[in-house]
Amino acid sequence: MKDRLWLVLRLVDLPLWIFPPHEQAVCVLEKRRVIAANPAAIEAGVHKGMDATTAQLLSNCIIYERDTLQEQNYLNQCAEHLYAFTPYIHINRSAFTPDSGLILEISRCLKLFGGLESLCARLLSTLTDLPIAYGLAHTEEAAWLLSYDNYSIAEGDDRALFIHRLNHIPIERLFDWPDAQESLKRMGFLTLGDISHQIERQSISAIKKRLGRDFADFIGRLFGIANNLQQTALFDKPRQIYQPKEFFFDTMQFDYPITHIDQLHAPIEQMLQQLGEYLRKRKLSCQKITWRFFDIHHNSHAINVHCAAPQTTWKLLYDLTHIQLENQQLSFAVDAIELTCQQLQSSQEKNNQLNFSGRRNKNHGGDDLALLEAKLKARLGEQAIFKISYKDSHIPEQAWDKRSAFEPTEQQLPTAYQHAPHPTWLFATPFPAKIQQQQLSWRGQLQLLTGPERIENQWWATPTARDYYMAIREDGLRVWVYEDLLEEKWFVQGVFAG
Amino acid sequence: MTSTKAKPDKSVTLEQVLRRGDVWRGQSQRFVPHAALDTGYQELNKRLLNKGWPLASLLEIGQLGASSNNGLATQAEWLLFAPAIRQLKEGYTVLLNPPALPFAPGLIQAGIDLDRLLIVDAKKKTDFLASFTELARAEVCTALMAWQPKQNLNYTELRKCQLACADGKGLYLLFRPLSAQQQSSPAALRLRANLSADFLEIHIFKQKGSLNQVEKSPAQLPLPRSWLPTAPHAHLYRTTHEADITSAKKIIDLKRNLL
Numbered sequence: 169m170k171d172r173l174w175l176v177l178r179l180v181d182l183p184l185w186i187f188p189p190h191e192q193a194v195c196v197l198e199k200r201r202v203i204a205a206n207p208a209a210i211e212a213g214v215h216k217g218m219d220a221t222t223a224q225l226l227s228n229c230i231i232y233e234r235d236t237l238q239e240q241n242y243l244n245q246c247a248e249h250l251y252a253f254t255p256y257i258h259i260n261r262s263a264f265t266p267d268s269g270l271i272l273e274i275s276r277c278l279k280l281f282g283g284l285e286s287l288c289a290r291l292l293s294t295l296t297d298l299p300i301a302y303g304l305a306h307t308e309e310a311a312w313l314l315s316y317d318n319y320s321i322a323e324g325d326d327r328a329l330f331i332h333r334l335n336h337i338p339i340e341r342l343f344d345w346p347d348a349q350e351s352l353k354r355m356g357f358l359t360l361g362d363i364s365h366q367i368e369r370q371s372i373s374a375i376k377k378r379l380g381r382d383f384a385d386f387i388g389r390l391f392g393i394a395n396n397l398q399q400t401a402l403f404d405k406p407r408q409i410y411q412p413k414e415f416f417f418d419t420m421q422f423d424y425p426i427t428h429i430d431q432l433h434a435p436i437e438q439m440l441q442q443l444g445e446y447l448r449k450r451k452l453s454c455q456k457i458t459w460r461f462f463d464i465h466h467n468s469h470a471i472n473v474h475c476a477a478p479q480t481t482w483k484l485l486y487d488l489t490h491i492q493l494e495n496q497q498l499s500f501a502v503d504a505i506e507l508t509c510q511q512l513q514s515s516q517e518k519n520n521q522l523n524f525s526g527r528r529n530k531n532h533g534g535d536d537l538a539l540l541e542a543k544l545k546a547r548l549g550e551q552a553i554f555k556i557s558y559k560d561s562h563i564p565e566q567a568w569d570k571r572s573a574f575e576p577t578e579q580q581l582p583t584a585y586q587h588a589p590h591p592t593w594l595f596a597t598p599f600p601a602k603i604q605q606q607q608l609s610w611r612g613q614l615q616l617l618t619g620p621e622r623i624e625n626q627w628w629a630t631p632t633a634r635d636y637y638m639a640i641r642e643d644g645l646r647v648w649v650y651e652d653l654l655e656e657k658w659f660v661q662g663v664f665a666g
Numbered sequence: 667m668t669s670t671k672a673k674p675d676k677s678v679t680l681e682q683v684l685r686r687g688d689v690w691r692g693q694s695q696r697f698v699p700h701a702a703l704d705t706g707y708q709e710l711n712k713r714l715l716n717k718g719w720p721l722a723s724l725l726e727i728g729q730l731g732a733s734s735n736n737g738l739a740t741q742a743e744w745l746l747f748a749p750a751i752r753q754l755k756e757g758y759t760v761l762l763n764p765p766a767l768p769f770a771p772g773l774i775q776a777g778i779d780l781d782r783l784l785i786v787d788a789k790k791k792t793d794f795l796a797s798f799t800e801l802a803r804a805e806v807c808t809a810l811m812a813w814q815p816k817q818n819l820n821y822t823e824l825r826k827c828q829l830a831c832a833d834g835k836g837l838y839l840l841f842r843p844l845s846a847q848q849q850s851s852p853a854a855l856r857l858r859a860n861l862s863a864d865f866l867e868i869h870i871f872k873q874k875g876s877l878n879q880v881e882k883s884p885a886q887l888p889l890p891r892s893w894l895p896t897a898p899h900a901h902l903y904r905t906t907h908e909a910d911i912t913s914a915k916k917i918i919d920l921k922r923n924l925l
Contacts, residue, residue, distance in 0.1 A: 544797055544800065556785065591769055594767045595766055596767055645741070666745035
């Protein structure tokens with residue numbers, strides 16, 4: 169078995185890099201501590217781990233909160249570029265430090281790219297725009313730790329050299345094992361070399377006994393050994409194969425420009441059928457597709473079609489596209505169309521709840537509802553169709569929530585709510601009621617029937633204290649009135665209709 | 667060509683017309699839809715053909731209030747229709763153009779499943795008609811409660827609604843102001859709801875397949891107990907009032923004795 173060779177590309181100062189460059193001092197914070205600072209800030213005396221206020225006072229810097237999502241996106245982009253060299257790529261993000269990087273296994277592609285030095289040079293030139301620390305070793309853990317030393321890469325580097333380099337690494341660099349680091353320091357260990365001496369004398373079991381199985385396993389993986397330094401690990405850790413993000417793209421060029429939307433139906437159907445076939449073969453599903461229409465002058469128009477549930481077939485996507493097209497006018501003659509589906513998900517990973525209750529399947533008629541919703545939205549706008557849900561609040565105007573047609577609603581009323589009757593219609597802004605000659609009136613005289621139900625809340629924000637009553641109007645209408653105890657005014661807030 | 671086409675039309679006109687399901691034929695119930703949904707009120711079931719709200723047809727409910735300047739048309743519609751809607755175990759109940767915001771706690775108390783309740787806002791008349799016909803024809807919509815927009819619907823527009831309802835299978839309700847009662851309408855059932863202090867009164871003034879033009883007495887549906895004046899308040903008022911009278915009488919008697 170050929171020895172493995174791991175290359176780590178650690179992206180130095182990635183948390184800072186993702187933000188726009190400034191001449192002024194810039195600091196990136198996480199939990200109010202500086203995790204990265206630009207040269208201007210460092211010159212002013214800011215260092216990593218400093219608290220935000222001190223850093224601000226020292227350098228008057230621009231402050232950013234760490235954006236881990238954007239960092240992840242950047243790492244994904246890098247991985248996508250490096251996929252051209254090796255399929256074995258994974259992203260490593262330290263849980264205890266802000267460091268992150270890419271780990272590549274390169275033993276299988278050395279010959280193709282003309283040896284180690286030439287491959288490394290090409291790899292680094294792909295990611296030139298970012299400061300990178302690299303480390304090469306026989307295990308991924310070792311390569312990661314060696315990336316802090318910046319040894320130069322040479323053709324003849326082998327396992328013995330890597331272990332020799334590892335032996336010089338101080339214990340403080342075991343960032344991801346803070347507890348073990350602390351214990352090792354107390355026991356008088358200073359470098360990883362001290363650990364390897366210990367293993368040489370007593371095998372790895374002594375480490376396991378004192379510092380736990382997890383740490384002993386880590387040391388085993390780090391040196392690539394089983395029980396002692398002479399015995400190499402029997403089984404290599406399986407390599408992770410990089411899965412490039414899948415997406416569907418199809419385009420169609422017409423022989424003549426199309427001016428009528430009706431003429432687009434057939435090509436759209438054909439392209440969607442191809443998408444359906446693609447999804448079926450790869451056991452994928454998609455929720456959103458984008459159509460782009462082009463004319464010969466490269467004018468373009470895009471239509472997004474979005475389904476509530478992931479689709480494995482093309483039928484519903486076709487109907488939804490059709491509805492959207494019906495409501496649009498083509499401003500130019502279409503020469504080409506493009507279909508893109510960026511977010512594909514595995515259709516097998518979809519979770520479906522087991523239905524033990526014997527109740528009706530809530531997704532029943534889901535497609536019909538999606539079509540109906542799309543038709544109504546196309547005509548009336550995005551906000552025109554919705555569901556309402558209960559929201560836990562004592563203030564009536566805040567006790568409900570707007571949801572989309574496909575979201576589940578909250579229907580559990582707290583016990584306090586269940587006793588008093590509540591109206592079925594609510595006025596978002598309550599109407600003021602008048603008091604004339606000791607008589608309450610709102611578009612007719614009101615007489616209180618039941619109540620009061622006192623609602624007091626939000627003493628920490630805007631205090632509210634209201635006494636709610638059901639009242640009957642002259643014409644028999646039952647309305648929900650309240651007396652605002654703080655303002656000493658009466659309001660009508662709802663109507664009882666059932 | 668045109669004359670030859672016109673001739674056979676003329677000869678079968680009456681027969682063709684009579685064969686159509688949507689022609690009203692007095693008391694003949696041959697073409698009256700038989701599917702009905704229990705109203706949940708015995709009193710009301712008795713007065714309706716097929717003992718319930720007719721399905722797949724337009725029901726028109728006249729309500730007090732919309733015509734007046736307050737613009738709020740509501741007259742215990744949930745009280746009247748919630749028992750029927752609760753029986754529908756599938757599909758969605760859609761509120762088209764509701765007069766105010768549906769209040770979640772109140773609807774939960776009325777037994778309405780919020781998961782199957784959709785609200786659609788269509789304020790313009792054209793949008794309203796398009797949405798109504800679309801919803802009535804959609805199989806997922808098993809109950810539709812629609813409130814007429816500010817502009818009144820004319821006969822043709824109502825007929826479009828009725829035709830869409832006939833294509834569906836659900837319960838289709840159209841709430842209109844009381845003033846629309848004078849206008850003719852193709853709805854299969856027309857009624858007027860009137861809320862009083864003690865009852866919800868329902869006048870059925872037009873029903874397909876029945877010639878009883880005007881009922882002598884309206885159906886009186888009971889109101890929930892919480893809607894009625896509660897005894898403690900009434901009692902309190904009566905006792906204090908009576909106590910005042912008795913004490914006044916006593917004083918008069920005393921004065922008389924003194925005199």
